[in-house]
Amino acid sequence: MAGRIFDDxxxxxxxxxxxxxxxxxxxLDDLRVNLENIVPQEYRxxxxxxxxxxxxxxxxxxxxxxQVDIVISDMGTPDFPGYRFLEIxxxxxxxxxxxxxxxxxxxxxxxxxxNTSDLDRCLREPVSQEDFRLTILSLLRLCRxxxxxxxxxxxxxxxxxxxxxxxxxxxxxxxxxxxxxxQTIQALAQALDAKxxxxxxxxxxxxxxAYLLARRMGLSREKCEDVRDGAxxxxxxxxxxxxxxxxxxxxxxxxxxxxxxxxxxxxxxxxVPVKPLRRYIPAVKHHHERWDGKGYPDGLKAEEIPVEARIxxxxxxxxxxxxxxxxxxxxxxxxxxEQFTKFSGTQFDPECVRVFLEILTEDxxxxxxxxxx
Ligand SMILES: [Fe+2]
Numbered sequence: 001m002a003g004r005i006f007d008d009x010x011x012x013x014x015x016x017x018x019x020x021x022x023x024x025x026x027x028l029d030d031l032r033v034n035l036e037n038i039v040p041q042e043y044r045x046x047x048x049x050x051x052x053x054x055x056x057x058x059x060x061x062x063x064x065x066x067q068v069d070i071v072i073s074d075m076g077t078p079d080f081p082g083y084r085f086l087e088i089x090x091x092x093x094x095x096x097x098x099x100x101x102x103x104x105x106x107x108x109x110x111x112x113x114x115n116t117s118d119l120d121r122c123l124r125e126p127v128s129q130e131d132f133r134l135t136i137l138s139l140l141r142l143c144r145x146x147x148x149x150x151x152x153x154x155x156x157x158x159x160x161x162x163x164x165x166x167x168x169x170x171x172x173x174x175x176x177x178x179x180x181x182x183q184t185i186q187a188l189a190q191a192l193d194a195k196x197x198x199x200x201x202x203x204x205x206x207x208x209x210a211y212l213l214a215r216r217m218g219l220s221r222e223k224c225e226d227v228r229d230g231a232x233x234x235x236x237x238x239x240x241x242x243x244x245x246x247x248x249x250x251x252x253x254x255x256x257x258x259x260x261x262x263x264x265x266x267x268x269x270x271x272v273p274v275k276p277l278r279r280y281i282p283a284v285k286h287h288h289e290r291w292d293g294k295g296y297p298d299g300l301k302a303e304e305i306p307v308e309a310r311i312x313x314x315x316x317x318x319x320x321x322x323x324x325x326x327x328x329x330x331x332x333x334x335x336x337x338e339q340f341t342k343f344s345g346t347q348f349d350p351e352c353v354r355v356f357l358e359i360l361t362e363d364x365x366x367x368x369x370x371x372x373x
Contacts, residue, residue, distance in 0.1 A: 018070045195246065
């Protein structure tokens with residue numbers, strides 16, 4: 001029996017342990033026997049006769065990934081008392097459950113240990129077998145609960161990881177769908193330009209001018225990009241205007257003008273069902289509003305008109321003046337400057353005009369009446 005007591009080598013085949021530390025070898029043997037009658041099979045009881053060896057054993061087990069669930073210690077020896085041992089265990093391995101065994105006259109040390117070591121139980125020797133059994137069973141339940149919580153936490157973490165991967169994948173799919181919608185609208189804008197060879201490239205040029213103006217006006221990067229893409233599709237509603245009206249070379253009748261003036265509203269209706277494209281509706285729906293409120297479709301006035309629409313109107317007008325038409329060739333830049341100056345504050349937002357004229361004066365690369373389609 002004595003040989004078994006001090007066989008404190010760490011077994012390799014078990015993963016949960018109860019460590020007993022007692023200076024009295026006979027008591028240590030009793031503790032081991034008692035425990036082996038109580039604990040489930042997956043537990044191995046490790047008896048050691050000194051706190052120093054106890055710390056080595058816990059350290060080695062934790063190092064190889066095994067778990068010490070409970071430490072039971074007596075008061076040790078004067079040079080390494082049990083309360084100090086449990087204090088160290090609590091500091092280094094806070095998850096371990098701790099039981100202190102005391103004898104008569106050790107009450108002060110017991111109180112100290114309770115206060116400093118997060119002690120689970122303090123039992124006075126000699127301990128009745130029943131008290132001991134109930135104490136160990138209660139601690140084993142707590143250990144099982146903790147293990148279950150850890151397993152649950154691991155499952156939750158795993159699920160969270162899966163969820164995060166799914167969200168990232170969804171987000172990527174969402175971006176691709178948005179991109180695809182934008183490409184569709186770009187294709188529609190190109191198709192619209194292609195209907196009339198004389199206005200080929202109009203949408204793309206308007207988009208470019210509007211973007212330059214938005215940037216110069218100091219709008220945020222995101223807003224500038226919205227202005228650029230909104231301007232690209234500003235006339236998308238012309239798809240819904242009959243070709244004989246859209247391409248009519250001569251003067252339009254009043255009804256034809258009304259039909260033509262429907263294109264901003266038709267354009268907005270095209271964009272409404274597609275959530276990512278709704279942000280372009282202000283530019284599309286209101287690019288024919290006038291600063292003085294005499295525009296269409298809603299007769300909005302001044303700053304009631306969304307800024308992207310005010311900018312698009314300037315870009316649209318500039319391209320209309322400076323690009324070739326079937327009935328005339330491109331007109332000089334001076335005429336554009338004259339028109340913007342003349343209608344600033346009536347047709348156009350004065351601030352947009354002021355900034356756009358600054359750009360025209362400087363004539364930066366790419367912004368002139370000779371811009372390629
Ligand atoms: Fe238009």
